[in-house]
Amino acid sequence: xxxxxxxxxxxxxxxxxxxxxxxxxxxxxxxxxxxxxxxxxxxxxxxxxxxxxxxxxxxxxxxxxxxxxxxxxxxxxxxxxxxxxxxxxxxxxxxxxxxxxxxxxxxxxxxxxxxxxxxxxxxxxxxxxxxxxxx
DNA sequence: GCCAACGTTGGC
DNA sequence: GCCAACGTTGGC
Numbered sequence: 001x002x003x004x005x006x007x008x009x010x011x012x013x014x015x016x017x018x019x020x021x022x023x024x025x026x027x028x029x030x031x032x033x034x035x036x037x038x039x040x041x042x043x044x045x046x047x048x049x050x051x052x053x054x055x056x057x058x059x060x061x062x063x064x065x066x067x068x069x070x071x072x073x074x075x076x077x078x079x080x081x082x083x084x085x086x087x088x089x090x091x092x093x094x095x096x097x098x099x100x101x102x103x104x105x106x107x108x109x110x111x112x113x114x115x116x117x118x119x120x121x122x123x124x125x126x127x128x129x130x131x132x133x134x135x
Numbered sequence: 136g137c138c139a140a141c142g143t144t145g146g147c
Numbered sequence: 148g149c150c151a152a153c154g155t156t157g158g159c
Contacts, residue, residue, distance in 0.1 A: 007145090031144095031154080053145060096146080115144050115153060141156080147149085 002045045003121040004037060005110050006062070006084070007052040015049055015059045015089070023065060023085040027073040034118040039068045041082050048121060048129065049086075050110070057093040058129060062086050091134035104128045 006026060008014070018024060029038060041047075041064045049060040066083035073081075099105045105128055109119035121129070 056146075113152085114146065117144085143154080144152085
């Protein structure tokens with residue numbers, strides 16, 4: 001089981017909306033590096049859910065329920081999406097500021113490449129983030 | 136195939 | 148609102 005990090009602007013699609021929906025197709029990724037990460041996702045993998053632009057914190061944990069398939073919002077047929085469901089909110093949100101201050105997270109993909117909307121999280125990083133969340 | 140111009144993302 | 152990072156487009 002691998003762990004990933006997916007970003008969403010809460011104004012566009014918030015954690016609360018995600019919880020209300022119970023399951024969603026993660027559409028709209030139009031970046032090749034992010035697409036490669038989507039393609040590597042397997043059912044059962046988990047994803048930290050991060051609020052970009054507003055909030056700037058990881059708020060919850062999700063699970064991949066279906067691997068990559070054509071993105072239903074894409075008319076070109078070039079892009080793909082996975083389906084995810086919420087697992088649980090974190091004990092407390094982990095802010096970008098706190099992550100940047102944590103030396104163990106200095107090499108995190110999302111820190112090094114801030115614009116990448118779907119990124120991998122290592123086991124060490126995952127454990128660190130969960131600890132920061134008070135879990 | 137290079138590179139300047141431009142658009143978008145996302146943090147500050 | 149600004150700007151850095153980065154991706155894409157289009158002229159040459």
